[in-house]
Amino acid sequence: MRTKEFLGKLDHDRIVEAIREAESKTSGEIRVFIQRGKLDGDPLPLAEKKFHEFGMHKTPDRNATLILLAPRAHKFAVIGDQGIHEKCGGDYWQRIVAQMSEHFQGERFTDAIVEAVREIGNVLARHFPPKPGDRNDLSDEVIEG
Secondary structure, rough: OOOOHHHHHHOHHHHHHHHHHHHHHOOOOOEEOOOOOOOOOOOOOHHHHHHHHHOHOOOOOOEEEEEEHHHOOOOOEEEOOHHHHHHHHHHHHHHHHHHHHHHHHOHHHHHHHHHHHHHHHHHHHHHHOOOOOOOOOOOOOEEEO
């Protein structure tokens, strides 16, 4: 699917609202990135690269998560930093990916992202509740690049 078509099917406001709601309950950060153009191979290395480019590894508790979507390649990846990964393990991320895949197959793109953000937010809230003086370190807007 062409990226422009994919973007036209997304409800950006609903995604941003889900991110804001999730982050209001945690010191963690969640970002959504949409890769324009082609992506050959596994999307995970690109997700790791973008994770670092966006400075997501600099959160104090290492509890940031990135959802990367490459609509033209029909691929996506979800990665969490060291702090959150240690709390939930690899099986957790596989469940998130499986849930998103079901929605994607039905072209319910916004639902896939919002549900993943909510689920990740719940886990972040359980393990990384807000701290006094917490601030939103990263933009909640969907990033395109």
